[in-house]
Amino acid sequence: MTMPLDIAKLADILRLAAKEEILPRFRRLGSGDVRSKSEPSDLVTEADEAAERLIRRELEALAPDALFVGEESVAADPSLLAKLGGSDFAIVVDPVDGTFNFASGIPAFGVMASVVWKGETVAGIIYDPMGDDWVMAEKGAGAFLRRPDGDAVRLAVAEATPIGDMVGMASPGYFFGEERERLLANLAKVRFFANYRCAAHEYRTFAGGHVQYLLYNKLMPWDHLAGTLIATEAGGYAARFDGSDYLPDHVDGGLLVATCKDSWQMLRRELIGD
Numbered sequence: 001m002t003m004p005l006d007i008a009k010l011a012d013i014l015r016l017a018a019k020e021e022i023l024p025r026f027r028r029l030g031s032g033d034v035r036s037k038s039e040p041s042d043l044v045t046e047a048d049e050a051a052e053r054l055i056r057r058e059l060e061a062l063a064p065d066a067l068f069v070g071e072e073s074v075a076a077d078p079s080l081l082a083k084l085g086g087s088d089f090a091i092v093v094d095p096v097d098g099t100f101n102f103a104s105g106i107p108a109f110g111v112m113a114s115v116v117w118k119g120e121t122v123a124g125i126i127y128d129p130m131g132d133d134w135v136m137a138e139k140g141a142g143a144f145l146r147r148p149d150g151d152a153v154r155l156a157v158a159e160a161t162p163i164g165d166m167v168g169m170a171s172p173g174y175f176f177g178e179e180r181e182r183l184l185a186n187l188a189k190v191r192f193f194a195n196y197r198c199a200a201h202e203y204r205t206f207a208g209g210h211v212q213y214l215l216y217n218k219l220m221p222w223d224h225l226a227g228t229l230i231a232t233e234a235g236g237y238a239a240r241f242d243g244s245d246y247l248p249d250h251v252d253g254g255l256l257v258a259t260c261k262d263s264w265q266m267l268r269r270e271l272i273g274d
Contacts, residue, residue, distance in 0.1 A: 003138060004089050004115065005063045007123050011134050011146070013058045014111040018129035021050040022096060026129075027105045034103045037075060043099045048072055051095035051111065059091055066091045071222045084221060085249030090116040092248070094222035097126075098198030110200025114225035116248045124226030126200045135204045137233035143207050155234040157259045158209040163270055166263075167192040168213035169202040170271075175217050186271045203227030206257060207234040213267055214257040221248055224255060237261045241272050 025033070025047040033046040052070045059068060067083060067090040074081045084090055091113060096102050098109035107130045115123040125136040135155065137143040143155040170193040175183050187193050190213075196202050199216070206214050207230050214231070216224065228238045228246055240246050241254035254272070258264035 003123060004117050005066070005091075007115070007125070007136065007138060009062055010059075010091070010113055010115070010123075011125050011127065011136060013055055013062070014113055014125060014127040014134075015129075015132075015148075016058070017051040017054045017095065018111050018127060021054055022047045022102075022109075022111070023129055025050075026102065026107075029103060041100055043103050044072060044075065045096065045099060045103055047102065048096045048099055052093060055093050055095060055113075063089070063091060065089060069093070069221065070095065071220070081221075081251075084116065085119065085247075087116065088118055090248070092116060092221045092225055094200070097200040097223065098196070100197050108196055108198050108201050110198065110204075112200050112222060112226045114221070114229065114248075116225070119248065121225045121229045121248055124229040126204055126226055126230065128200070128204070135207055135230055137230040139229065139233070141233070143230045143233040145208070155207045155230075156209055157206065157231070157234050157236045158212050160259045160263045161212055163189050163266055164191060166190045166212040166267075167194075168211045168215070169194055169196065169205070170213075170215040171195050171217065182273060183271060186273065189270050199223045199227055203230055206231050206236065209234075212259050212263065214255075215267075215271065216255045219246070219251050219253065219255055221251075228255070228257065231257050235259070237264045239264065241268065243268075 049072050052072045056068050067087040070093040094112040097112050102109040111127040113125045114121050122139045127134050133147045145153045238257040
């Protein structure tokens with residue numbers, strides 16, 4: 001399909017934000033540079049806010065007609081999120097995904113952007129500032145690992161395996177009460193599960209063929225739109241827990257990503273249940 005903007009230029013903007021605003025602050029944040037938002041582990045730093053300002057400024061020149069939906073912009077104006085579902089053209093940005101890691105000095109964070117066109121995610125980019133490369137996808141064109149020198153490697157998800165051999169990523173912290181207890185008990189059926197506290201790297205790990213599933217309950221568009229498109233373009237299967245498609249305006253309903261539809265159905269039955 002024809003993209004509403006130059007995806008390569010969008011990728012370069014994410015890299016610019018990392019070089020100018022994020023990496024210079026890594027392991028150099030002062031006590032006043034980190035604040036809590038909804039809970040003590042939900043953080044925002046000066047790097048998040050400065051990077052988002054830079055990205056927004058650059059996008060105003062590149063795509064002046066696009067609705068800009070940034071994580072920190074929504075934190076300042078929650079009504080902005082409701083505009084996403086009805087927008088013909090939007091760019092959704094997470095300036096620092098994995099802020100807890102970034103603020104803790106852990107080198108596992110990323111910069112993410114997705115392009116929404118007429119209610120559908122049509123492009124997704126995840127930039128890794130530490131590795132200086134992008135994982136990116138355009139709808140219908142596959143998913144690729146791209147490097148600044150122009151090198152590109154097509155990505156493919158792992159082969160399907162029995163549930164007892166599966167390794168993957170799950171975020172039980174956003175399940176509550178009996179639902180969390182049931183999920184934790186059911187996760188004993190898989191071989192291994194982890195949580196990087198960074199959706200950017202979890203989606204990169206899945207699309208690179210290193211794990212067989214991803215499982216989330218809290219759905220914010222800046223965390224999941226880019227990664228879900230990349231995962232499916234790499235050959236995976238993604239849907240909300242009820243089997244419906246995950247769309248840009250969804251913020252609940254859970255999200256399960258697997259290597260194929262059969263694996264998805266098995267994981268849905270064995271991990272989530274009724």
